[in-house]
Amino acid sequence: MIVLKAPQQALLAALQAVAGIVERRHTLPILANVLLRKNGASIELTTSDLEIQVRTQAELGGDAGSYATTVGARKLIDILRSLPEDQVITLSSAQSKLTLQAGKSRFTLQTLPAEDFPLVNEAADYGPAFAVPQKTLKHLINQVHFAMAVHDIRYYLNGILFVAEGRTLTLVATDGHRLGLAQAQLDSDIPKQEVILPRKTVLELQRLLRDEDAPIELRFAGNQAKFAFSGMEFVTKLVEGKFPDYNRVIPRNHKNAVVLGRAPLLASLQRAAIMTSEKFKGVRVNVEPGSLRIASSNSEQEEAKEELEIDYDGDAIEIGFNVTYLIDALANLNQEMVKLELQDGNSSALLTVPEQAGFKYVVMPMRI
Numbered sequence: 001m002i003v004l005k006a007p008q009q010a011l012l013a014a015l016q017a018v019a020g021i022v023e024r025r026h027t028l029p030i031l032a033n034v035l036l037r038k039n040g041a042s043i044e045l046t047t048s049d050l051e052i053q054v055r056t057q058a059e060l061g062g063d064a065g066s067y068a069t070t071v072g073a074r075k076l077i078d079i080l081r082s083l084p085e086d087q088v089i090t091l092s093s094a095q096s097k098l099t100l101q102a103g104k105s106r107f108t109l110q111t112l113p114a115e116d117f118p119l120v121n122e123a124a125d126y127g128p129a130f131a132v133p134q135k136t137l138k139h140l141i142n143q144v145h146f147a148m149a150v151h152d153i154r155y156y157l158n159g160i161l162f163v164a165e166g167r168t169l170t171l172v173a174t175d176g177h178r179l180g181l182a183q184a185q186l187d188s189d190i191p192k193q194e195v196i197l198p199r200k201t202v203l204e205l206q207r208l209l210r211d212e213d214a215p216i217e218l219r220f221a222g223n224q225a226k227f228a229f230s231g232m233e234f235v236t237k238l239v240e241g242k243f244p245d246y247n248r249v250i251p252r253n254h255k256n257a258v259v260l261g262r263a264p265l266l267a268s269l270q271r272a273a274i275m276t277s278e279k280f281k282g283v284r285v286n287v288e289p290g291s292l293r294i295a296s297s298n299s300e301q302e303e304a305k306e307e308l309e310i311d312y313d314g315d316a317i318e319i320g321f322n323v324t325y326l327i328d329a330l331a332n333l334n335q336e337m338v339k340l341e342l343q344d345g346n347s348s349a350l351l352t353v354p355e356q357a358g359f360k361y362v363v364m365p366m367r368i
Contacts, residue, residue: 001067003038003091004060008102011089012080014058015073017232018047020204021054022073028118033070035117040064046119047073052201053120054208055233062091068114071098079107120235123221127193130164131215134229136184138209140171141202143359144180146328147173148199156241158199162220165192172246178325179249183358193220196239201225208232250360251350254341256314258287259354262338265292266330268306272296273323275304282368283323287342288316296323319345320368326351329361 004011018034026032026049035046041062046055079100080089087102093111100107141160149157152175161172167186172179197205205227209216216229220238227234272283277298286293292310297303319342329351330338341350351361 001065001093002062003036003067003069003093003098004043004062005088005090006058006060007085008080008083008087008089009085010058011060011091012077014043014045014056014060015077015080017056017208018045018054019073019077020207021049021052021200022047023049024074030070030112030116030118032072032074033112033117034073034076035070035114035119036068037114038062038065038067046117048118048120049200050118050120051198052204052234052236054204054235056231058231067093069093069098069111070114070117071109071111075109076100120224120237122226122235123224126219126221126224126226128190129217129219130169130186130188130190131217132169132184132186133213134209134216135211135213137216138206138211140169140182140184141206141209142332143182144171144173145202145206146332147175147178147180147361148202149175150199152176154241156196156239156243159196159239160202161194161196161243161246162218162225163192163194164190164218164220166190172243174244174246174249177322177364178329179246179360179362180329181246181250181358181360194243195220195225196241196243197225197236198239201236205234208234249348249362251341251343251348251362254343254347254350256287256312256317256343257339257341258292258310258312258314259337259339260292260308260310262330262333262335264308265338266327268294268308269323269327269330272304272306273327275302276323281322281324282320282366283326284318284320284368286316286318287312287314287340289313315344317342317345319349320366321349321363322366325363329363333359 037044083102090101098109163170170183219226272294275296283296292308294306335353339352
């Protein structure tokens with residue numbers, strides 16, 4: 001049976017959309033495979049890692065009729081990438097194997113039965129669905145994803161908190177040393193729903209979301225979230241646990257504030273970072289009327305000094321920061337100006353964007 005007959009680009013695009021979560025080595029060999037379920041000219045491609053399941057549909061030709069199997073996802077992608085873009089790919093099945101033909105190239109691939117593929121059991125009780133443009137969600141994730149913890153024993157920090165309430169969608173990420181918050185407006189009123197998406201899910205969504213106005217539909221259940229966008233369906237388990245009360249962490253009424261250019265500040269910090277040591281990424285920031293100075297040094301007694309002219313007439317403050325935390329935030333923003341609010345050398349700093357009320361980034365000070 002000819003399972004599909006389609007241009008190389010069409011098949012590769014469909015496979016790449018679902019293969020991001022597939023790991024080459026897995027305790028269950030079938031999880032390295034993609035499930036192909038054919039119904040007429042339409043074919044459904046599904047992958048899973050038992051935590052996340054991604055599914056898409058494509059019109060890829062082939063014989064009429066129904067057919068289902070699983071085949072190595074990465075191997076199939078590697079073969080397709082090695083073939084010319086203008087080739088027509090034919091995938092045919094015989095005796096528990098798939099044969100891929102393109103021009104004079106021919107590959108025979110081993111399969112595993114479709115009925116053995118472990119599909120995620122979808123929750124029966126999703127809350128009300130709501131939608132935002134894909135580019136809005138992508139933008140929100142980009143603004144906070146770097147503040148997620150990595151392999152923290154406080155497992156609820158290894159992800160992003162999504163809060164939908166009223167007409168606002170809020171994303172929050174923190175690793176205990178810094179916190180990023182980004183908000184967007186919804187079209188309709190939503191009863192409060194709160195979930196923590198795992199780190200792997202966040203990074204995969206970031207990869208898949210397009211920079212366009214096409215909507216993504218979000219639905220949350222007690223232990224699961226479901227996203228539908230661009231002909232794809234994405235189901236993921238959630239992180240269980242109680243996320244910290246982020247409202248208590250965000251400083252209010254800091255009396256000293258300076259507005260300055262994002263790009264010059266970022267460039268100065270990146271230069272100063274060169275002279276920090278691998279283990280100790282500290283920089284000293286001095287803010288005083290008219291100037292902001294950044295200084296760094298390392299164990300080899302090398303040092304860097306940077307100075308920016310600023311419009312500021314508040315208190316003179318000396319404060320230490322992990323330079324990476326500041327660079328991460330500034331590099332993931334695209335606005336021209338940023339606002340830095342400070343209380344003193346021992347209190348956390350608040351970084352905001354003057355023209356965007358929904359973004360807040362809190363950084364704890366560092367002893368230097």
